[in-house]
Amino acid sequence: MLPSLTADERLHSEAVAALIRGRIEASGGWMSFAEFMELALYAPGLGYYSAGSVKLGASGDFVTAPEISDLFSRCVARQCAEVLTATGGDILELGAGTGRMAACILQSLADLGVLPDRYFILEVSADLADRQRSRLQALPAQLRDRVVWLDRLPAAPMSGVILANEVLDALPVQRFIVRDGVAHELGVGLVNGGSALQESFQWQESTESIDVAADGLPDGYISEVCPRIDPWLASIAGSLARGAMLLFDYGLPRAHYYHPQRSDGTLRCFFKQRAHSNPFINVGVQDITAWVDFTRVADAALAAGLDVTGFVTQAAFLLGTGIEAMTIDVDDVAARARLAGEARRLLMPGEMGESFKVMVLCRDLDVPLRGFAHQDLRGSL
Ligand SMILES: C[S@@+](CC[C@H](N)C(=O)[O-])C[C@H]1O[C@@H](n2cnc3c(N)ncnc32)[C@H](O)[C@@H]1O
Numbered sequence: 001m002l003p004s005l006t007a008d009e010r011l012h013s014e015a016v017a018a019l020i021r022g023r024i025e026a027s028g029g030w031m032s033f034a035e036f037m038e039l040a041l042y043a044p045g046l047g048y049y050s051a052g053s054v055k056l057g058a059s060g061d062f063v064t065a066p067e068i069s070d071l072f073s074r075c076v077a078r079q080c081a082e083v084l085t086a087t088g089g090d091i092l093e094l095g096a097g098t099g100r101m102a103a104c105i106l107q108s109l110a111d112l113g114v115l116p117d118r119y120f121i122l123e124v125s126a127d128l129a130d131r132q133r134s135r136l137q138a139l140p141a142q143l144r145d146r147v148v149w150l151d152r153l154p155a156a157p158m159s160g161v162i163l164a165n166e167v168l169d170a171l172p173v174q175r176f177i178v179r180d181g182v183a184h185e186l187g188v189g190l191v192n193g194g195s196a197l198q199e200s201f202q203w204q205e206s207t208e209s210i211d212v213a214a215d216g217l218p219d220g221y222i223s224e225v226c227p228r229i230d231p232w233l234a235s236i237a238g239s240l241a242r243g244a245m246l247l248f249d250y251g252l253p254r255a256h257y258y259h260p261q262r263s264d265g266t267l268r269c270f271f272k273q274r275a276h277s278n279p280f281i282n283v284g285v286q287d288i289t290a291w292v293d294f295t296r297v298a299d300a301a302l303a304a305g306l307d308v309t310g311f312v313t314q315a316a317f318l319l320g321t322g323i324e325a326m327t328i329d330v331d332d333v334a335a336r337a338r339l340a341g342e343a344r345r346l347l348m349p350g351e352m353g354e355s356f357k358v359m360v361l362c363r364d365l366d367v368p369l370r371g372f373a374h375q376d377l378r379g380s381l
Contacts, residue, residue, distance in 0.1 A: 002282075003272045009053070009285045016046050016284025017200050024190055030204055033279075034228070036188045037172040040283050042124060048284055049125040049170070056097050061287050062270040064166050065248070065314070065352060066101035069342035073101040075321035077108035079246065079371045080161045084114050086367045087243045089159030092120040092150075094236070095167035099132030105163075106143040115146065116160055122150045157241035165248040168297065169289040171232060173224040175203075175265065176210055183212040186222065188280075201280040216260070223258055223265040224290045230300045237304035237361070244369070245306070245361040248314065251292030252357075253380040266291035294359060295381045306361040310372030311381060315353035317371040318346055 005013060020039050024031045041047045054060035057067050065072040080091060096102050102119060109115050123129040129149055136147050176183040189204030212225050236245065251257070257266070268275050271286035279288050298308045312320070323346070327339040347353040360372055 002274050002276060005282065005285065009282075012046075012051065012053075013283050013285045016040060016043065019043060019046060020188075020283065021190060021200055024188065024201075029189055030206065031188045032185065033175040033187055034172040036201070037279070037288050040279065040288060041170065041172070043284075046284060048287060050127065051284070052127050053285055055128070055287065058273075061272055063273075064097060065346055065356070066097065066104070066165060068345050068352075069339070070100075070104045071323055071326055071339060071343055072318070072346055073104035074108045074326060075318045075323050075371070076101065076163065076165075076246065076248075077105045077112065078321040079317075079369060080105060080116075080163075081109060081112045081114040082367060082369060083161050083244045083365065084109075084116055086365060087159045089116065089243065090118045090120060091116040091160055092122065092154065092158060092162045092239070094122050094162065094164040095125075095128075095170065096121045096123055096132050097128060097165075099135040101163075101165060102132065102147065103136055103139055106139060106146065110143060115143075117146065119147045120150050120154065120158075121147065122153065153235060153239045157239050159240075159242040161243055162236060162240055162245040163248075164246070166250075166289075168226075168229065168232075168247060168249045168251070168292045170287075171226055171228045173226045173228075173267070173290040174210060175222065175224050175267065176212055176214070177205055178214045178217045178219060178221040179205075180219065181215050181217075182209045183214040183217075183225075184208065185210045201283075213258075217258065218260055218263065221260070221263050223262070224267055226290065226293065226296065229293075229296050230303070233297065233300040234304045237301065237306050237363070240306070240363050242364045243362070244309070244365055246371075247297065247359045247361070248317075248356060249292045250352075250355045250357070251294050251297075253377070254293050254295035255380070257291065257293045257295075292357075294357060297359060298378075298381045301361040306363055307365075308359065308378060308381070309362045309365070310358075310360040310369060311377045312358050312372055312375040313354050313377070314356035314358055315347045315349070316375035317358040318343075320371045320374045322370075323347070 175186040177186045185206040267290050269286045327343045330336040345351045
């Protein structure tokens with residue numbers, strides 16, 4: 001059973017559902033799921049990420065690695081330090097959530113003596129950008145003054161590091177169903193007479209095919225595809241003159257992503273720490289995500305002129321960047337036990353260790369990267 005909505009959440013969700021319903025009616029009764037997801041998450045002032053719900057952290061809907069433990073961000077900082085030592089320049093973080101990772105990375109880089117000139121944040125959610133501002137306000141001036149919020153990618157290509165943790169999984173996806181070896185788009189239709197909240201929307205198959213290699217997949221097979229990755233990556237790659245882009249997310253190489261046994265796709269919704277697979281309830285007050293097809297990311301990176309320098313599990317990345325020593329070299333017994341527990345959540349295969357992957361895409365950078373030294377999964381892409 002999912003937790004019920006508060007009165008405010010119900011009102012908010014009704015407003016988002018009404019907006020989407022109006023758009024579907026205006027376009028003749030059908031909408032691509034990518035457009036539904038775009039509106040449910042990002043409709044200005046209304047979508048899940050645009051409006052004011054808590055979203056991240058224990059009191060929100062889901063918890064990300066930087067919210068579980070600063071160990072994660074300290075490891076990312078170590079990797080950034082290696083790149084910045086070679087390139088100088090800046091860090092650009094895409095979708096910085098609560099700003100906790102940004103704060104921790106800046107503090108860690110100050111300790112390591114390798115600060116970026118500026119720490120750019122590009123955030124599509126005005127609500128989260130406000131929260132990032134209040135959190136980063138508490139940093140010492142010499143760190144705080146480096147943070148710059150952008151509303152578009154930097155005008156001049158930068159050198160340094162681009163970071164994105166759990167951003168790719170938030171890009172709107174199309175859904176499809178296989179009929180006779182052809183992928184047909186599975187969009188959103190309206191339920192006649194449904195109330196605004198729970199009963200408005202239903203999956204509706206289109207007769208149009210979409211561009212997915214569906215041969216070999218059984219009839220009725222459902223999954224997702226994210227064409228948005230290609231222009232997203234191309235535009236970001238255009239902003240990187242020299243350095244590395246680090247992408248962290250749950251995902252798989254394509255052969256595993258479209259495995260015949262994974263017959264109901266990877267779409268997941270998060271509401272008050274519960275995961276489920278119905279995007280048509282709690283519209284606008286729950287997160288909607290899909291796993292990342294890392295083969296698509298690698299292809300898009302190559303097309304944009306980047307080198308796919310490494311692809312590892314989150315566990316391999318964190319071990320390579322020294323998480324073990326961070327949990328051992330701690331004098332206080334209680335703190336050591338707490339850190340060991342946090343490290344287990346980040347590292348264990350049944351938690352985030354294996355389902356989360358890290359990909360590094362480089363331009364004009366030829367330095368060994370410790371996060372990618374212990375594993376190489378690029379052959380699986
Ligand atoms: C799942 S949250 C992850 C937040 C944070 N990185 C963390 O790990 O806690 C997704 C973030 O990506 C942002 N986002 C979504 N689409 C984006 C885009 N196209 N460019 C930049 N940020 C985006 C959201 O507003 C949100 O901050």
